Each structure stands twice: as C-alpha cells, then as structure tokens.
Amino acid sequence: MPSDLVLANRGVVDSFGHVSMRHPDRPDRYLLSRSRAPYLVVDADIMEFTLENEPVSHDERALYAERAIHGRIYAARPDVAAICHKHAPATIPFGVTGTDLRPIFHMAWAIGASIPIWDIADRFGDTNVLVTKNEMGDHLAHTLGSHRVARMRDHGSVVTGATLPWSSSPQCICKRMLNCSPQPSVLARFAI
Ligand SMILES: [Zn+2]
Secondary structure (H helix, E strand, O other): HHHHHHHHEEEEEOOOEEEEEOOOOOOOOOEEEEOOOOHHHOHEEEEEEEOOEEEEOOOOOOOOOOOOOHHHHHOOOOOOOEEEEOOOOHHHHHHHHHOOOOOOOOHHHHHHOOEEEEHHHHHOOOOOOOOOOHHHHHHHHHHHHHOOOOEEEEEEEEEEOOHHHHHHHHHHHHHHHHHHHHOOHHHHHHHH
16 A cells, blocks of 8 residues: 555645655665545556656656655655655644644654754745755755754645655654644744
8 A cells, every 4th residue: 555545544644745765776766656646546656756856757647746855855865765745734833933843752752853944935035835846855855954854834844764654653643743732723823
C-alpha cells in the first residue's frame, strides 16, 4: 500500500500532500506518485525522478508542482531516505506565529528538539508559496539543515526520515501533539 494512502487514512495529508522515498538502488533518484490525491494513489502511479526533479521516463502524466521539495532535500541530505510534505491546517498557526512545536510526550522525540520555520518570502518575495522551482527547494533544504521537520510559513510542513516509516511517524506524532496543544485558533491570536 503506498504511504500516501496510509497517511491519508490517518488524516495526516489532505488532497494535496505527497510522500516520496529515495530509490533503493539509485541514490541519485527518488520515487513519487504522479499528481494525484493521496487517497487515490496506487502502485502504478509511482514514478522515478532525478534529484533535479525531472521524470526519468517520458510519460505524459501530470506531475506534482511541488516535487522540487523532494529532489532538492534528497540532494542536500544523503541521510534522508523518505520525505512527506503536507498542508495540514492545524499546523499552519505554528508556522505563522513562531510558537514552538516541541515534543511534549515520550513518543514525540522523533520530531526533534526544534523545528525551524521556512518563509518563502524571505528569498523569493510575494509568491503563491508553492515550491515550484529547484532554487526554492534548495532554500527550503538549507533551512531544514540537519533537522527532521521544517515548518513552511503560510503553507504546511515537510518531514524527513531515514526510512519510509520514519518519515511517516513524525507526521502522525505531530498530529497527536496538536491534540495535546491549545487550539490553533488560540495560537493564532499571537500572529505577527
Ligand atoms: Zn505544498
């Protein structure tokens, strides 16, 4: 079962999130679905991409506009084997207000002690916040640094892992932590 479907069933990704993994035999490539809602992804949708985010095959299927997130993080982080990008609304206030999202129960260590915030406007000005160019993916990867998770202001978050299950686990942990936190509407009071 594709990880997209697993995370969709757990309510982690919405209609636009996506999950990738580094190619097990070609570390200079990664695997990602064609552009499709996570609920609908099946094995036949999985495609192979270079780290410059070009499809290896010449098929005509529509691609995720934000695949630059995946290839450029794999290029910057040889230790990363899987990536998930999502737009969960409950995480948005944490990217806007700067309120820390910290591990507050024992299973939450996997998200790391701190989670940086990437603001696309810092480098690229007024955009639709989608990561559609490789230089945007490079800038996001730079902010992610050695962390496992990065918040993306006005947008969502990206989570990395050394294995596919370990990229999915922090997503689920973040969701559980939000259940332990003040409601996003409360946090939003502190918006800049
Ligand atoms: Zn996105």
